[in-house]
Amino acid sequence: MDSAVFNLVLEESRLPKDQIRSFIHERIVSGAIAGGSRLPSTESLAKRWDTHYATVHAALTDLVKGGWLVRIHGRGTFVRERPRNLKTIGLYYFGGRMADTEARFLRALHQCLLRRIEQSGREWVMMNDPRPARESSKTWKVLIDACRRQEVDAVIVPVLDPMHQEWLRRLPVPVAFLTSARVANRVEYNMDELGRLTVDELVHQGCHSVGMISAWPSRTKHPESIHGGVVSLFNAFMKSAAAHGMLTRNEWIVTRTGGLAVPSAERWGYEAFEQLWQCADHPDGLVVVSDAEAVGVTAAILERAIRVPRDLKLVYQKNAEVDIPCPLPVTYIVDSADQAAEGLITIVERGFRGEKVVPIVLSATVERPPMRQRQTAGSRRPAAAGGLLLTDSVS
Numbered sequence: 089m090d091s092a093v094f095n096l097v098l099e100e101s102r103l104p105k106d107q108i109r110s111f112i113h114e115r116i117v118s119g120a121i122a123g124g125s126r127l128p129s130t131e132s133l134a135k136r137w138d139t140h141y142a143t144v145h146a147a148l149t150d151l152v153k154g155g156w157l158v159r160i161h162g163r164g165t166f167v168r169e170r171p172r173n174l175k176t177i178g179l180y181y182f183g184g185r186m187a188d189t190e191a192r193f194l195r196a197l198h199q200c201l202l203r204r205i206e207q208s209g210r211e212w213v214m215m216n217d218p219r220p221a222r223e224s225s226k227t228w229k230v231l232i233d234a235c236r237r238q239e240v241d242a243v244i245v246p247v248l249d250p251m252h253q254e255w256l257r258r259l260p261v262p263v264a265f266l267t268s269a270r271v272a273n274r275v276e277y278n279m280d281e282l283g284r285l286t287v288d289e290l291v292h293q294g295c296h297s298v299g300m301i302s303a304w305p306s307r308t309k310h311p312e313s314i315h316g317g318v319v320s321l322f323n324a325f326m327k328s329a330a331a332h333g334m335l336t337r338n339e340w341i342v343t344r345t346g347g348l349a350v351p352s353a354e355r356w357g358y359e360a361f362e363q364l365w366q367c368a369d370h371p372d373g374l375v376v377v378s379d380a381e382a383v384g385v386t387a388a389i390l391e392r393a394i395r396v397p398r399d400l401k402l403v404y405q406k407n408a409e410v411d412i413p414c415p416l417p418v419t420y421i422v423d424s425a426d427q428a429a430e431g432l433i434t435i436v437e438r439g440f441r442g443e444k445v446v447p448i449v450l451s452a453t454v455e456r457p458p459m460r461q462r463q464t465a466g467s468r469r470p471a472a473a474g475g476l477l478l479t480d481s482v483s
Contacts, residue, residue: 109148242263302321303381
């Protein structure tokens, strides 16, 4: 093996153990250190990196526990060999997500994954982590052991909470995430595009003012987390509204961080619309994110007998595989769970082959209502005077 593979200059700002573990892990994942290869002795690596023997030993021990390396007494430390064919894919869920009655998208994605895996002639194993949230940041031994015993050759994580990220990324098999968190092996929806499209469609309908109801937060203290991409949706929405000269106001932006606490997504959507419509004046266009909340919004609109699109024009974000019962003329920005499933499988296939893995970004499509559903807009009350309003008080 080329000794240059082990070129590493330790930084003073980080713990040597963490740097060494990450360095060896990255070399194995990239294929620079092949499966079955024997590593140089711990003593020689410590000398090469100008650090203590115990530091190198501890870093390699972490990789042994993670299933990346194997120690054979009297022979040395070896990179665990992978099977030649990708046969079994594990699907990891946590926190009872699949049992959530509102997890429509997740169940649709799960079915798409099963269909695509089975069509490829492979097998799948469902891995349900039952631990409470307070324990979920720690490694789940069941999944680690399944990887070590080669019961699963790759893992797909269809929904990711930031607290799970670190240990899942260190699994000794290729992993793919559906997430906006900043990891290379991810599939994500184009949130910037989604934010722009929602506004573009309301402009297309002649709107001059716009509001948003979103179950997702409009900002986060951790841009690299799962919510970072969601915040980019909100920012793109606001930027596009400003570019088109559309009025929006803080009270027209209702998110989960806005203080409403109700038991179901549908109920929350209903309450969110009621909060918005109790304002002194209203936008003539409204964006709703996402599926389940849109059901509650629709119920509130029908109850109030608001004329759509005469008094209010609507753009809903939805998933192609999740049906939203809605009698109103709505423009949908449509994402596809099946495209996400295809991307996730592509990520693990590339990782299994040792190829460079880069994020896969999915685009949405626009679905406008049929002509027979569209009504004449009629006279629109004037939008309130002023331009785009942005303050730190936005939820």
